[in-house]
Amino acid sequence: MGEIRLGDIIDDFCVKCKRIMNHSVVSILNGEPAKVRCRTCHNDHDYRHEQAPPPKVDARKQALFNEVLTKVAPEAAEDEDVEELEVEAEAEVEAEVEAEAEVEAEPKPPPPPPKAKKKAGKAAKK
Numbered sequence: 797m798g799e800i801r802l803g804d805i806i807d808d809f810c811v812k813c814k815r816i817m818n819h820s821v822v823s824i825l826n827g828e829p830a831k832v833r834c835r836t837c838h839n840d841h842d843y844r845h846e847q848a849p850p851p852k853v854d855a856r857k858q859a860l861f862n863e864v865l866t867k868v869a870p871e872a873a874e875d876e877d878v879e880e881l882e883v884e885a886e887a888e889v890e891a892e893v894e895a896e897a898e899v900e901a902e903p904k905p906p907p908p909p910p911k912a913k914k915k916a917g918k919a920a921k922k
C-alpha cells in the first residue's frame with residue numbers, strides 16, 4: 797500500500813452519481829483520505845471507504861405514507877408539523893391540476909336519444 801497523497805485518484809461511492817466513481821483526494825487525516833471529490837460531478841464529501849450510504853426513504857413518498865397513516869390511524873402519525881406542510885403543498889398542486897383540467901375539458905355532446913326497442917324476438921325468425 798502506497799502512501800495516500802493529495803490529488804490521488806481513488807475509488808469511492810458518490811452520492812450524486814449513486815455509484816462508485818473516481819475521486820481525487822482533497823483532504824487527508826492520519827494518512828487516510830478524509831475528504832474526496834468526485835471526478836465526474838465534482839461533489840466533495842467525506843471518504844466513504846467505497847460504502848454506499850443506507851437507502852433513504854423518498855421524502856415525498858414518506859409524506860404520502862404519513863398521509864395515509866393519518867387517515868387510517870391518526871394517532872399513529874408522527875412529526876405532525878412536517879407532515880402538515882408536505883400535505884398542504886401537495887393539496888395545492890392537486891388543486892391547480894384540477895383547475896387546469898376543467899378549463900381544458902371540452903363540453904361533452906348530449907347523449908343520443910334512447911333508441912326504440914327493436915322487435916328482435918319475432919323478426920329474427922327464419
Ligand SMILES: [Zn+2]
Binds near residue numbers: 812814817836838
Ligand atoms: Zn459524482
